[in-house]
Amino acid sequence: MRINKIILLGVLMSVIASCKKDETSTTPVNNTFTGFVKPASFPTPVYRFDYNPVNQAGFELGRKLFYDGRLSRDGTVSCGSCHQQGSGFAQFDHPVSHGVDDKLGVRNSPVIQNMAWAPFFFWDGGVFDLDLFPFAPIQNPVEMDETIPNVLAKLRADSKYPTLFKNAFGTDSITGTRMVQALSQFMNMLVSSNSRYDKFMAGDASAMNTDEVEGMSIFMQHCNRCHTAPLFTDHSFHNNGITRLTDKGRYQITLNNDDMYKFKTPTLRNVEKSMPYFHDGRTNLLADAVNHYSTNIPAGSTVDTALVGGLPLSSDQKNKLVLFLKTLTDDTFLHDTRFSEQ
Amino acid sequence: MVENIIMKKLLYISTLILTLFLLNACKDEEAIQPIAKLGTVQLTFDNVVGEQDLLLDSTVYTNMFFQEFTVAKFNYFISNIELLTKDSVYVPMLQDSSYFLIKEADPASLIANLNWVNEGEYIGMRFVIGVDSLRSTMPITNRTGVLDVSGYASDMYWVWNSGYIFVKLECHKPVKKGDPTPIVPYVYHIGGYGGMDGTPTINNLKTVSLAFPEPIVVSQSKKSKVHLKADALKVISGYNDIDFEKYPTVMLTTFSTKIAQNYSVMFSVDSIEN
Numbered sequence: 001m002r003i004n005k006i007i008l009l010g011v012l013m014s015v016i017a018s019c020k021k022d023e024t025s026t027t028p029v030n031n032t033f034t035g036f037v038k039p040a041s042f043p044t045p046v047y048r049f050d051y052n053p054v055n056q057a058g059f060e061l062g063r064k065l066f067y068d069g070r071l072s073r074d075g076t077v078s079c080g081s082c083h084q085q086g087s088g089f090a091q092f093d094h095p096v097s098h099g100v101d102d103k104l105g106v107r108n109s110p111v112i113q114n115m116a117w118a119p120f121f122f123w124d125g126g127v128f129d130l131d132l133f134p135f136a137p138i139q140n141p142v143e144m145d146e147t148i149p150n151v152l153a154k155l156r157a158d159s160k161y162p163t164l165f166k167n168a169f170g171t172d173s174i175t176g177t178r179m180v181q182a183l184s185q186f187m188n189m190l191v192s193s194n195s196r197y198d199k200f201m202a203g204d205a206s207a208m209n210t211d212e213v214e215g216m217s218i219f220m221q222h223c224n225r226c227h228t229a230p231l232f233t234d235h236s237f238h239n240n241g242i243t244r245l246t247d248k249g250r251y252q253i254t255l256n257n258d259d260m261y262k263f264k265t266p267t268l269r270n271v272e273k274s275m276p277y278f279h280d281g282r283t284n285l286l287a288d289a290v291n292h293y294s295t296n297i298p299a300g301s302t303v304d305t306a307l308v309g310g311l312p313l314s315s316d317q318k319n320k321l322v323l324f325l326k327t328l329t330d331d332t333f334l335h336d337t338r339f340s341e342q
Numbered sequence: 343m344v345e346n347i348i349m350k351k352l353l354y355i356s357t358l359i360l361t362l363f364l365l366n367a368c369k370d371e372e373a374i375q376p377i378a379k380l381g382t383v384q385l386t387f388d389n390v391v392g393e394q395d396l397l398l399d400s401t402v403y404t405n406m407f408f409q410e411f412t413v414a415k416f417n418y419f420i421s422n423i424e425l426l427t428k429d430s431v432y433v434p435m436l437q438d439s440s441y442f443l444i445k446e447a448d449p450a451s452l453i454a455n456l457n458w459v460n461e462g463e464y465i466g467m468r469f470v471i472g473v474d475s476l477r478s479t480m481p482i483t484n485r486t487g488v489l490d491v492s493g494y495a496s497d498m499y500w501v502w503n504s505g506y507i508f509v510k511l512e513c514h515k516p517v518k519k520g521d522p523t524p525i526v527p528y529v530y531h532i533g534g535y536g537g538m539d540g541t542p543t544i545n546n547l548k549t550v551s552l553a554f555p556e557p558i559v560v561s562q563s564k565k566s567k568v569h570l571k572a573d574a575l576k577v578i579s580g581y582n583d584i585d586f587e588k589y590p591t592v593m594l595t596t597f598s599t600k601i602a603q604n605y606s607v608m609f610s611v612d613s614i615e616n
Contacts, residue, residue, distance in 0.1 A: 051481040126503040128538055131482045135492060136501040148492045176492020177482050253503050254543045255596055 033059070036116065039193035041201060041230050045116035047130060047188055054185045057167035062186025064164065065179060067341040070154045071134075072144035074100050079137070079183070082109040085339055088270030089113060089190060095281030099143040106142075106247060108281035110266055111274050113192040113333065115184075119235050123263045123279045126253045130184045135176075148176050155179070192269045192333040193230075200327070201230075208327050215324025218317050222293075225306065226265045232328065237262035238304045241297035242278050249279070260302050272326045273334060286325060290318050379461045381560040383425070384567045385454040387444045388612060389416055392575040398446055402516045403575065406583035411528060415512040416446040416574050417498055418605070419473050419488075423456060426466035428557065433460065441473065443488035443495060444572070451488075459560050466553040467568065471605060472508030474547060478535040500533060503594060507533040508546060509605050511577045513586070528586045530577060531593045532601050544594065546602035552611050559616050567615035573608045580604030 033056040038045060052058075066083075069075040082097045083089040089112035091097060097105035107123050121127040127136060137143040138151060155161040155174050162172035168185075169178050197216070199207035208216070220229075228234045237250040243261040250259035263279045276282065277289040294313040297303060313321070333339075389396040391403045391413065402410050423440040424432040434440075435456050442454040473489065485491065489506075491499040498507045515526035537543030558566040578584040582600040584592075592598055 048481050051483050122502070127501075128479065128504050129482070132491065132501070132504050135499075139501055148496055152492075175490075176496075177486070177490065180482065180492070254537065254541055255594070256541075256543070 036188055037191070038116075039191065039198075039230075041198065042114075042193060043117065043231075045188075046119050047116040047184070049116075049188075052131065052181045052184055054188055055168065057164070058169070058182050058185040059189055061161075061164045061168045062182035062184065063339070063342065064161075065183050066186050070158075071138055071146060071151050072100050073146040073150075076100055077144050079134070080341060082137075082143075083112050085336075086273060086334055087111070088192070088274040088334065090274040092275070095276050097143060099140070100145045103142040103145075105140075107279050108276060111270060112187055113190050113269060114231055114267065115190060116188045117231055117235075120264060124250050124253050125237060125264050130187060131177075131180045134180050134183050152176060152179070190333075190339060192330040194332040195269065195330040196327040197324075198230075198330075208324075211320050212323045212327050215320035215322070216327075218313070218321055219324050222311050222313065223321070226304075227268050232268040233265045235265070237264055239263075239300065239302040240293070240307055241300070241303050242280070242282070242292065243300070244280055247280070258302060261300070262302060268325060269328050270330055270334065272329045286322050287318070290321050290325070294318065379562045380458045381461055381562050382565045383456040383459050383464075383558065383560060384565050385423075385442075385456065386567060386569050387452045387454070387572055388569065389444075389446050389452075389572050389574060392573065396446060396574055399514075405575070405586065406579050407585050407587075409586045410516050411513040411586065412516050413446070413511070413574060414514050414527070415510060416572075417444065417507075418471060418509040418572065419443050419498065419506060420454075420469045420471055421473055421477070422470040424468045425456075425459065425464040426468065426553075428463050428465055432468055433464075435459065440469075441477070441488055443498060461561050463557040463559050464554070465557045466551065468549060468551045470547055470549050471609075472533065472547040473506040473535065475535045475537075478505060479538065500531075500594070505533050505535055507531045509533075509577060509601075511574055515586075527590070529591045529593075530584075530601055532598050532605070534594060534598065534602075544596070544599060546598060548602055548606035550606065550609050552609060554611055554614050556614060558614050564616075569612040569614065571610045571612045573610070576608035577601060577605045580607040 035056075036049065036054040065071065065079075067078050067080040069078045069081075071078060077098075077100050082091045082094075084091060086092070091109040094109070096107055097109040099105060110123065115130050118130070119128065121130065121133045122136070127133050135148065138146050138148065152174055161174060165174050165178060165182075166172040168182055196207045196212075200213075219227075226234050226236070226238055237259060239249075239261045240263075248260055250262040250264075251257070253259070271277075272286060275284045275286070277284070277286070283289050283292075293307065294310045296310050297307050299308045391401070394401060394403065396413055396416060398416075399412055399414055402412055404410055419441065421441045422437065423435045425435070426432055436458055439457065443451060444454075445451045477485065477489070482491070488494050490496075491501075495506065498510060499505070500507060509530070509532045511530045513528040515528070517523060517525070532546055534544035534546040536545035536547065552570075554568065558568060560566050578601075581603045584601070584604075589597065592601055
C-alpha cells in the first residue's frame, strides 16, 4: 500500500509538472549569441516572434539555407546570389535580378535588412509575412525555378540538414514551414542600426560633420515624409514618377486604380552600397538617384503630388543630401561575419 | 483493520480522482468542451459537370457556347462550416477543424468528417468557399494540413500575392489520341480574401447556405452523412456564361468576381443518410 501511495504521489507530481506549458529548453549553449535585439531607437517590430523566436541553431540553419544553391533547380542560384552582404543584401551591378539559366527578373533585387519591421515584402508588397516570402523566389521560373517538394527532398537526402533541423526545432523532420522559419530567423537577425547617423543620434556629435548634418536637415524637410527615420521607409507605396508602363507595381496586387505605378518606399540604410537604384535599377549613382527628385516630374493620376514639378533643391543641397545618405552606411553590418557564408 | 483498508481505499480513490482531474485540467480545450453528447457528421463530395459525373481527362463536356472541353483539375476549399438547427440557429463547427481542400484527383479528399457535433437534429448547413481573411493572414504555424502552403495546398496558393486560390478549374480543349497539336488550356484560378486592413482587395469568398431534404439526426452512436454535389459546369455558367475563347485564363483580375459569383451556386445537397 505504501508503495502504491508513493507511486500515486509520483504520478500526481508528474501530472502537475506536465501541466506546465512546454518551455522550450533550446537556450543557446553558446553565450555569445545574443538572439534578436531591438535597437533602442527602433520601434516595436511587426514580425510575430512569438511564433518563431530566434535561436542560435535556427539562425545558423537559416544562414546555411540562405547560401545554399540547392534551393534552386540547377543548384546555381542561392538567396545569397541576389542578396549580397556587401551591398546590404541587395545585388551589385544588376539592374534586375538574375536567375537560373541567366534568366532576368523584372525588378531590382532589394536589400534585406531590418526585416522584422517590414509589414510588406517585394516592391509591390504582394507578400505580407516574411515566412511566406521564400516560397516566391524559389518557385519563380526566372529566379530559382524549383518546387518546394524538390527542395525538401534535397535537404532530407543531405547528411547534415536533418541534424541541423533537429537542433533548431527539436526533431529532424524537414518541412517547408520549418525551412522558411529558419530563413526568417536568419533574416530577422540582419539588423542594421550602427551607422554614423545612428551614432550621431545616440549623442556622438563627432560622428557626422557639418555638411552631413546640414544634409540631414534638408533630408528631414524633403525626404523624411516617405523615407521616414529611423528605418528610412514609411512601408507605404508611392508613385515617384519613375514608371515603366509594363510594370504597374502595387496595382498588380490590389487591382485598385489608385495604386497604379506605385512601389514600396525602399529603406535608405546602406543606400551608398546598394546600387543600382529604383525598382527597375535604372541608375548606379546615388547623385543621379537624388537628382531625379529635383527634375520636372510630370503630374500623373497617381504621381505623389509633393513631387510633381520636382523638389526645390539646389545642387549644393543635393550634394549635402548625398553626403548625409552616406552616413547611413553601416560598416559593422556590412562586414559582420555572422551574416556571411560560412 | 477494515476501517484502515477503507481509509486507504478512499485515499487511493481520491488521489486517483485528483490525478484525473488534474490531467483533464491540462487540456486547453477543457473550458470549451460542451457537456452535451457529441457525434460525427460526414460530408461527401461528388464532383459533376452538369448532369454527368466528373471524370478527369476523359469525358468530353460542352459549355454554354457549345465549346467542348475535358477537365484536367478541379480543386476547391471550403471552411467555416455551420449546421442549422430546427430552431434556425447556426452552430459553428470547431473552427480549427473545419477547413477542407477537396481535390477531384485525390479520392481521400472527397470525404470530410465534422467531429464533435452536438447531438440533435439539423435541417441545413452553411459554409464558406475559400479561406477566410483571418486564417489567410495567420502565422504559417497555424496553417497546417490542408492549409500548408508548402504541402497539400502548394498548388492552391499564390506566392507572389500571398493568398489561397479558393477554386481551381483547369480544362482542356479535347484532342484526338495521338494528335500532336499543343494542349489548349482554359484555366480558372480564383481567390482573393479581401486584403489586409487598409488595403482592401478583391473578395471572392462566398458563403453557401444549403437546406437538407430531411433533417439529419446526429448522435453519438452513429455517423450521419450529407452527400454534396459540386458542379464544375456552374463555375463557368452559374450566373455568367464563360466563353473559353474570350476568357481562356482568369486569375486575379476584376473579372474573377464573375467566376466567384458563378461558383457560389455550384453546391447542392444530393441526399442525406442517417
